[in-house]
Structure formats: structure tokens, C-alpha cells
Amino acid sequence: MSDRNSCDAYLSANKQRFQDELFELLRIPSVSTLPEHAPDLCRAAEFVASKLRVAGLENVAVIPTDKHPLIYGDWLHASGAPTVLCYGHYDVQPAEPLEEWKSPPFEPTIRDGSVYARGAADDKGQLYIHIKAVEALHAVRGDLPLNIKFLIEGEEEVGGESISAYLAANREKLEADAALISDTSMYAPGLPSLDIGLRGMIYQEWEASGPAQDLHSGMYGGAAPNAVFGLVELLAKCKSADGVCQIPGFYDDVEPPAREEKESWERLPFSETDYLENEVGSSRLTGEPGYSVMERTWARPTFEVHGIGGGFTGPGAKTVIPAKAYAKVSMRLVPNQDPQKLLEAIERFVADNTPAGIRIRIRQMYASPASMVSPDNPFIQKAAAALTETFGAQTVFTRCGGSIPIVGEFLEELGIPTVLMGFGLPDDSLHGPNEKFLLENFQMGIRAVVNFFESLAPA
Amino acid sequence: MSDRNSCDAYLSANKQRFQDELFELLRIPSVSTLPEHAPDLCRAAEFVASKLRVAGLENVAVIPTDKHPLIYGDWLHASGAPTVLCYGHYDVQPAEPLEEWKSPPFEPTIRDGSVYARGAADDKGQLYIHIKAVEALHAVRGDLPLNIKFLIEGEEEVGGESISAYLAANREKLEADAALISDTSMYAPGLPSLDIGLRGMIYQEWEASGPAQDLHSGMYGGAAPNAVFGLVELLAKCKSADGVCQIPGFYDDVEPPAREEKESWERLPFSETDYLENEVGSSRLTGEPGYSVMERTWARPTFEVHGIGGGFTGPGAKTVIPAKAYAKVSMRLVPNQDPQKLLEAIERFVADNTPAGIRIRIRQMYASPASMVSPDNPFIQKAAAALTETFGAQTVFTRCGGSIPIVGEFLEELGIPTVLMGFGLPDDSLHGPNEKFLLENFQMGIRAVVNFFESLAPA
Numbered sequence: 001m002s003d004r005n006s007c008d009a010y011l012s013a014n015k016q017r018f019q020d021e022l023f024e025l026l027r028i029p030s031v032s033t034l035p036e037h038a039p040d041l042c043r044a045a046e047f048v049a050s051k052l053r054v055a056g057l058e059n060v061a062v063i064p065t066d067k068h069p070l071i072y073g074d075w076l077h078a079s080g081a082p083t084v085l086c087y088g089h090y091d092v093q094p095a096e097p098l099e100e101w102k103s104p105p106f107e108p109t110i111r112d113g114s115v116y117a118r119g120a121a122d123d124k125g126q127l128y129i130h131i132k133a134v135e136a137l138h139a140v141r142g143d144l145p146l147n148i149k150f151l152i153e154g155e156e157e158v159g160g161e162s163i164s165a166y167l168a169a170n171r172e173k174l175e176a177d178a179a180l181i182s183d184t185s186m187y188a189p190g191l192p193s194l195d196i197g198l199r200g201m202i203y204q205e206w207e208a209s210g211p212a213q214d215l216h217s218g219m220y221g222g223a224a225p226n227a228v229f230g231l232v233e234l235l236a237k238c239k240s241a242d243g244v245c246q247i248p249g250f251y252d253d254v255e256p257p258a259r260e261e262k263e264s265w266e267r268l269p270f271s272e273t274d275y276l277e278n279e280v281g282s283s284r285l286t287g288e289p290g291y292s293v294m295e296r297t298w299a300r301p302t303f304e305v306h307g308i309g310g311g312f313t314g315p316g317a318k319t320v321i322p323a324k325a326y327a328k329v330s331m332r333l334v335p336n337q338d339p340q341k342l343l344e345a346i347e348r349f350v351a352d353n354t355p356a357g358i359r360i361r362i363r364q365m366y367a368s369p370a371s372m373v374s375p376d377n378p379f380i381q382k383a384a385a386a387l388t389e390t391f392g393a394q395t396v397f398t399r400c401g402g403s404i405p406i407v408g409e410f411l412e413e414l415g416i417p418t419v420l421m422g423f424g425l426p427d428d429s430l431h432g433p434n435e436k437f438l439l440e441n442f443q444m445g446i447r448a449v450v451n452f453f454e455s456l457a458p459a
Numbered sequence: 460m461s462d463r464n465s466c467d468a469y470l471s472a473n474k475q476r477f478q479d480e481l482f483e484l485l486r487i488p489s490v491s492t493l494p495e496h497a498p499d500l501c502r503a504a505e506f507v508a509s510k511l512r513v514a515g516l517e518n519v520a521v522i523p524t525d526k527h528p529l530i531y532g533d534w535l536h537a538s539g540a541p542t543v544l545c546y547g548h549y550d551v552q553p554a555e556p557l558e559e560w561k562s563p564p565f566e567p568t569i570r571d572g573s574v575y576a577r578g579a580a581d582d583k584g585q586l587y588i589h590i591k592a593v594e595a596l597h598a599v600r601g602d603l604p605l606n607i608k609f610l611i612e613g614e615e616e617v618g619g620e621s622i623s624a625y626l627a628a629n630r631e632k633l634e635a636d637a638a639l640i641s642d643t644s645m646y647a648p649g650l651p652s653l654d655i656g657l658r659g660m661i662y663q664e665w666e667a668s669g670p671a672q673d674l675h676s677g678m679y680g681g682a683a684p685n686a687v688f689g690l691v692e693l694l695a696k697c698k699s700a701d702g703v704c705q706i707p708g709f710y711d712d713v714e715p716p717a718r719e720e721k722e723s724w725e726r727l728p729f730s731e732t733d734y735l736e737n738e739v740g741s742s743r744l745t746g747e748p749g750y751s752v753m754e755r756t757w758a759r760p761t762f763e764v765h766g767i768g769g770g771f772t773g774p775g776a777k778t779v780i781p782a783k784a785y786a787k788v789s790m791r792l793v794p795n796q797d798p799q800k801l802l803e804a805i806e807r808f809v810a811d812n813t814p815a816g817i818r819i820r821i822r823q824m825y826a827s828p829a830s831m832v833s834p835d836n837p838f839i840q841k842a843a844a845a846l847t848e849t850f851g852a853q854t855v856f857t858r859c860g861g862s863i864p865i866v867g868e869f870l871e872e873l874g875i876p877t878v879l880m881g882f883g884l885p886d887d888s889l890h891g892p893n894e895k896f897l898l899e900n901f902q903m904g905i906r907a908v909v910n911f912f913e914s915l916a917p918a
Binding site: 032033034035093094096097100157158159185199201203209210211212213214215216217218219220221222223224225226228229232233235236237239241243275279280281282283284285286287288291293296297300302304305306307308309310311312313314315316317318319320321322325326327328330332355356357358359365366400401402403426429430431432433434 | 556692745791
């Protein structure tokens with residue numbers, strides 16, 4: 001029996017156990033942004049580390065950081081073979097609004113072949129694919145066809161400061177030929193995809209102050225500045241009704257996609273009606289006129305408000321002129337936009353447009369550039385072949401509108417390209433309620449990564 | 460010893476007890492908008508009723524309603540004398556934001572001669588003035604110089620629906636010649652004031668819906684409508700940067716103050732610098748150009764946002780395109796503006812200006828017109844004389860930018876004018892943190908109401 005067949009048999013025999021283990025990981029509410037979940041992050045890290053050891057990895061360590069631990073592990077005995085650095089994150093987004101979940105976010109529940117849980121697709125289910133692929137190869141062969149390093153973090157959803165510092169301080173230890181990340185989606189069910197572009201992101205908190213304290217709107221209404229309205233005025237100036245960001249210089253350096261890439265997007269299966277009705281679920285789409293949905297979400301920068309608060313928001317009525325208001329805003333960046341240059345442009349714009357009587361304080365949270373990799377890169381080519389073989393369909397090259405800052409850091413610090421082999425689906429509801437992950441993609445994903453790793457063995 | 464002197468002696472002798480009783484009332488957290496405080500509302504109502512009985516009132520009853528109880532009491536044995544209906548409210552605004560209070564909102568604390576507590580000035584301290592004035596007169600004289608009815612409610616801060624219904628159903632029982640309300644402020648310390656005009660108010664909750672659920676801003680940013688941004692766009696359109704409401708027809712029916720009244724305002728002591736620095740505490744005032752602060756806050760309608768919420772507002776970052784957002788908005792109305800006509804104008808404006816892909820639902824909460832009383836009314840004249848005598852300073856006629864809907868209802872249902880004899884001060888922080896009430900005004904207020912009531916005795 002060939003390795004390939006043995007591997008298939010191993011995956012079949014252990015299918016239920018792999019799923020049970022994943023569910024165990026999904027039950028840990030490792031919400032990195034909420035301080036009260038710090039112990040859950042540690043639990044999740046220990047769980048992942050223990051599974052790396054089971055998979056045959058060596059030098060496995062849970063590495064404490066200023067915030068949430070990193071996990072490292074390696075297997076470096078395939079002389080002459082390339083080294084792949086597998087990255088994933090065990091932290092998840094908050095589950096709120098809880099009342100919109102059909103089953104509890106941290107109690108994985110199967111419906112229609114998918115597991116519903118916070119982190120199912122982003123990224124626990126996908127990082128677990130890497131671990132189980134290595135376990136299968138190691139169990140069947142007694143070794144691995146390539147050199148492997150794992151670096152897994154618990155701060156992806158909160159800016160990833162610790163991994164950045166670790167990366168900068170451990171360049172030699174982390175040396176590799178390419179990185180592998182499974183934290184994105186396939187373009188459509190059954191259509192294997194490789195993301196060759198990611199948007200970058202600037203994330204900020206804006207706090208508006210008006211009067212020294214909340215004032216009675218009867219007594220002071222008409223004369224006192226209102227922090228909520230001041231913030232509303234400023235935010236409304238940031239983007240036109242048709243979605244064009246109004247910050248001067250915002251689009252100056254935007255590099256449009258090459259004609260060939262744009263044409264390939266036009267060949268992808270896409271129904272705007274289906275997208276509107278079944279994915280977005282609103283009465284109309286929005287965004288810059290003259291650009292397709294793919295261009296708007298993959299190749300155009302955006303300005304969004306993620307949350308806003310201020311004044312009295314309890315039940316009933318309270319007639320205050322609020323003293324404070326705040327908003328969380330982000331800008332998604334595309335290739336060739338310089339985050340540092342934009343930070344300055346934002347600061348100027350806010351200073352120039354702050355309403356009378358209002359003070360705005362900007363709290364800078366993250367800033368990372370967009371990243372692109374060439375479809376001709378040999379790792380991309382081999383990954384595409386492995387996916388095509390596994391799924392029995394031609395792999396397509398897409399981009400992802402989301403941001404995975406680590407991809408830029410791998411390029412900058414380690415000089416390596418990243419293979420973004422995503423097994424999620426567009427309707428997985430990442431960051432929203434009822435996040436899910438198709439269990440068939442979990443199994444196919446393990447097989448695809450096995451195939452990819454085998455294809456990297458020296459001839 | 461004359462009644463007047465006996466009354467003074469009684470007030471002096473009972474000063475500490477009156478204050479202790481008021482503090483007991485202030486300790487009851489009768490926040491009418493929060494359902495969990497319903498038992499506190501009942502406790503406060505029973506407390507007030509018991510003190511009405513002590514004061515010598517008859518037929519005292521705590522009247523159950525759909526929400527919070529009303530309290531009634533009367534003394535009707537002064538034949539040939541007029542009847543005054545005393546109104547007050549024992550409910551209070553929520554105390555949030557709690558962290559801004561220097562002492563706990565429901566633990567009355569004296570600092571610099573004022574008692575700090577939620578409801579100290581609005582309206583527990585002021586309604587208690589009426590009760591103690593009646594008690595003093597009744598204790599000293601064995602009767603009262605006029606006929607008195609009390610009607611006290613627990614829903615003033617949440618729309619006063621129960622009292623409206625009660626008023627409409629009990630016109631005969633409540634028949635009177637004038638109403639007396641102490642729920643406003645003196646224009647300045649030591650300067651007795653009668654408010655002869657109040658603004659009306661429309662209060663609404665606006666809810667914006669965008670996508671069917673929160674979406675990942677990386678995946679959908681650039682194509683999916685954002686409920687928070689949609690609401691921000693709509694709100695920003697409601698008012699210009701210089702405070703002019705943009706709803707068509709909003710100012711059409713506004714009746715400006717008479718030249719004489721406007722001129723009298725110009726003679727009032729007012730420092731815009733002091734107002735800006737010590738009352739508002741912001742870097743600049745706002746509001747319609749060409750109108751003085753008094754005109755803007757007393758005689759011009761306003762549009763305000765009292766609270767806003769939506770999306771992710773916890774600590775840290777979450778990159779969602781929010782599905783929902785909401786705001787609490789109000790418009791203060793001035794004489795001759797018709798709330799019903801404005802409600803229709805608002806509805807049209809919102810429909811015409813709702814951003815693409817967003818739905819807005821308006822929840823109508825209150826609508827009451829502005830109200831005015833003539834300074835030549837005999838009750839106003841006698842009240843002015845009593846205040847002038849008590850404080851040793853000429854009473855001024857002012858307006859109040861706030862809204863006391865019951866004043867309009869007393870006029871409409873009972874055909875009576877209202878004397879607004881306020882003992883608060885402009886910096887009492889009504890509805891805000893650190894609400895206070897000057898204890899000297901509490902004592903002087905009781906004396907002034909005693910004097911007013913005595914001046915109404917038949918010659």
C-alpha cells in the first residue's frame with residue numbers, strides 16, 4: 001500500500017476522533033479581546049500544544065508573552081526538502097450579539113453538515129487541519145516529507161503584537177521557504193481557491209468630548225455642543241453616500257489589479273442577486289460606483305464604522321446632551337497604500353473637520369499594509385496542484401478582502417511568501433453570529449494539506 | 460404673635476426634621492424608566508402620601524395606574540378662597556454614568572450648602588417644599604388660607620401617560636383656579652424667577668437595519684450597507700453644522716418672543732464666558748447664528764441626539780459591519796409649533812433621506828406642545844409678589860427651555876394657568892451626574908410658598 005493510500009486509510013479511520021478533538025477546542029471560549037477570558041486562552045494554547053506533540057512534532061513549547069501565549073513546534077529531519085512554516089490562531093472574536101445565535105457559540109452543534117461555533121472557520125477548524133495533516137503523515141510514514149515549523153498565536157483578533165515581537169526576535173529559528181496559512185475561504189463550495197492578495201487595515205477608536213458632563217437638553221439644547229452629534233457629523237464627512245472615502249489622498253496610491261487578474265475575476269461564478277439576498281441580506285448593496293463587487297471588496301480601500309456608543313442607551317427616554325461619544329472605525333487598505341501616510345492623512349482630516357465645541361481623541365490600534373503574492377511562485381503552483389487534485393476541480397486565484405497582517409510580516413521579517421489555502425466558505429459568518437465550518441471541508445482540507453506536503457518532498 | 464411670625468418660628472424649629480425627611484425621600488432610587496425600580500417607585504409614593512397626611516391634607520390616596528402610582532390629597536374648607544392644584548413628581552432620571560458622581564446618587568450628601576443626590580432638585584426637593592409649606596400653615600393656623608389639591612406623579616421622566624389619563628377622567632375632582640409647580644430653576648442665585656414659557660418636546664427612537672446580520676468587514680466591506688454608518692448619515696442630515704434643523708417646515712410656525720419680552724431677557728445678568736466655562740464646560744457654544752443664548756435655549760426649537768448605539772462597543776477591536784444601530788432623538792418645540800404636524804414632517808424627512816440599503820423604524824415616544832402664560836395673570840402677579848418679598852429681590856419673568864407637558868394638559872383639560880415657581884439653580888446638573896439642590900433654597904422655597912398661599916386668602 002502506498003503512503004498516499006495509507007494516509008487516506010488513516011484519515012478515514014480517525015475521522016470521528018479528529019472531529020471530536022476539534023469540538024473540544026471549539027468549546028474553549030478563547031475570546032482574545034476580553035480580559036476575563038485570559039485563562040481560556042491559556043487552556044486553548046495548552047490543548048493545541050498537546051496535539052502538536054501527538055502529531056509527532058518536536059520542541060513543542062507554549063511561549064508566554066505580554067498577552068496570550070504563542071505555540072511553537074517543529075520537525076526538521078527532511079534533509080534536502082523545503083521548510084514550511086504553518087501559522088494559525090487559536091483566539092476568536094467575541095460572540096456577541098449572543099441572542100442571534102441559534103445554538104450556543106461555544107457548544108459546537110452540527111446542522112446540515114456544518115459545525116456551528118465561534119471560531120469554527122476562523123481559525124480553529126482550519127488550524128486543526130494542519131495539525132491533523134502532519135499527524136497523519138507522521139503516523140503513516142514514521143517521518144515527514146518536508147521540514148515543518150508551527151507558529152500559532154492567540155492574538156490574531158486583537159492585533160497580534162506578541163507574534164510580531166517574537167518574529168522580529170527569532171528570525172533564524174523561524175527561517176523557512178514558505179508559510180502556510182489556512183484562515184480564508186474557498187471562493188465557492190467545491191471550488192478550491194488560493195488567495196494571492198489580502199487587504200491591509202488601519203483600526204482606530206475615536207472619542208468625542210463635548211460639554212464637561214451630560215447636560216439637560218431642555219436647559220442647554222440650542223447652545224451646548226453634543227458629543228454624539230459632533231461625532232456623527234465628523235463620521236458622516238468621512239464617506240460619501242455612495243461609499244467614497246472623503247479623506248484627502250485616500251486613493252492616491254491605490255494600485256489597481258492587472259487587467260488579466262480583473263478578467264479572471266469576471267470568469268468566477270458570481271450572482272449579485274444571490275450575494276445580496278443570501279449573504280448580505282439587505283435591500284441594496286452599497287459602495288463605489290463603477291466598480292464590481294469583487295473590485296470593491298478585494299481591490300478597493302474602505303472606510304467603515306464598526307461600533308458607536310454615547311449618551312443614554314437604556315430603555316425609555318433620557319433627555320441629555322451627552323458629554324462623550326466614541327466610535328470604532330477602520331480602513332481596509334489595498335496594495336501600494338502606505339498605512340503610515342494614511343494615518344497622517346486621517347489625523348489631518350479629523351483635525352480639519354472636528355465640529356465646533358467638540359474635541360476628538362484618536363486611539364490608534366492597528367496599521368498593516370495589504371499584501372500580494374505572485375501566482376507563479378512555486379509554492380503557490382504546488383498548492384494549486386494539490387487542491388485541484390484533492391477537490392477534482394481547477395484551483396482559482398482570488399483575493400481576500402480581509403486582513404492577515406502576519407502575511408506581510410512573514411514577507412518582511414523572514415522574506416518568505418505565504419500560501420493562503422483557505423477551506424472556509426463565503427457564508428461562514430466569520431465574526432458574526434452562527435459562525436460555521438463545513439465538516440466536509442475540514443476532512444478535505446486535511447487531505448489537501450497532506451497532498452501539498454507530499455508534493456514538496458524532494459524528487 | 461401673627462400667623463406669619465408663628466409660621467416662621469415653626470419653619471425654624473422644624474428645619475432639621477424637614478431636611479432629614481427630604482434625605483429619606485432622596486435615598487429611594489425611584490428611577491421610573493428602569494423596570495427593576497418599580498418597587499422603589501411604590502415606596503416613594505407611599506412616603507409622599509404619608510407626609511401629605513402629616514401636613515393635614517384629607518382624602519389622601521395612592522392611586523394605582525398602569526405604571527407608577529399617582530398620589531392625591533386635598534383640603535377644601537376655605538370657602539370663598541381660590542383653589543390651587545399643587546403638582547410634583549417623585550420619580551427621577553437614571554443616575555448613569557455612575558462613575559462621574561462624586562458621592563453616591565442615592566445617598567444624599569451635603570457639600571457647600573447643597574445636597575447632592577439624584578432628584579434633589581428634579582423634583583423631590585421642590586415637591587417637598589409644597590408639602591412642608593402646607594404642613595407649616597396647617598400646624599400654625601389649624602386651617603389653610605386657601606383650598607389645596609395635590610396631584611403627584613411617578614412618570615414625569617417617562618412621559619406621564621398615567622397622569623394624562625387620570626386628568627382627562629377626573630376633571631371635576633381636579634377643578635382648580637391655578638396650578639403650582641416647583642420643578643424649574645431660579646434664573647440666578649438669589650434672583651427669584653417665574654417661568655412663563657416652556658418648550659414642548661417630541662421624543663423618538665430611531666432604529667436602523669442594514670445587513671441581515673453582522674458581517675465581516677474584510678469580506679463585505681465596500682459592498683454591504685452598514686447600519687451604524689447609515690444612521691450616522693441620516694442623523695448628520697437632520698441638523699447643519701451651525702445647529703439649524705434641516706427638516707423641511709421645522710421653523711414654519713415658530714412664534715418669536717415679543718420685543719418687550721426679548722428686551723427683558725437682555726437685562727438679565729448673563730455672562731456667556733461664565734456660561735460656557737462653568738455651566739457647559741466645552742471649548743465653544745453651538746447653535747443657530749443670529750440668536751442669543753437665551754433665544755436659542757428658550758424660544759428656538761432644537762434637534763438633539765440623546766444616545767446612540769450599535770455594532771461592537773466592547774473593549775478592543777471587532778471588525779464587523781453592524782446589522783443594527785439605534786439613536787434616541789428629540790426636538791424641543793416653541794409656541795405655535797404643532798407636534799402632530801412636525802411628526803409628519805419628520806416621517807417624510809426620514810423616508811426621503813434614508814441611505815440606500817438601510818431601513819429606519821421610528822418609535823414615537825412623546826409629543827407635547829410648548830406652553831406660555833401671561834405675566835399679567837393674577838396668580839402670576841401674586842406669586843411674583845410673594846417671591847419678591849421672601850427673597851428681597853425683584854422677581855424676573857423668564858422661560859424654561861425644558862418641557863413640562865403637564866402644564867399644557869392643565870390648560871387644556873382644566874382650563875387653568877400654571878405658576879412655575881422654581882427654586883433650583885442653573886448649575887444643579889438636572890439629569891446629569893452630581894445633581895444638587897441648594898438647601899437654603901429649600902428653606903426659602905417653603906417660606907415663599909407659605910407667603911404665596913397666604914396672599915391668596917380672601918381679603
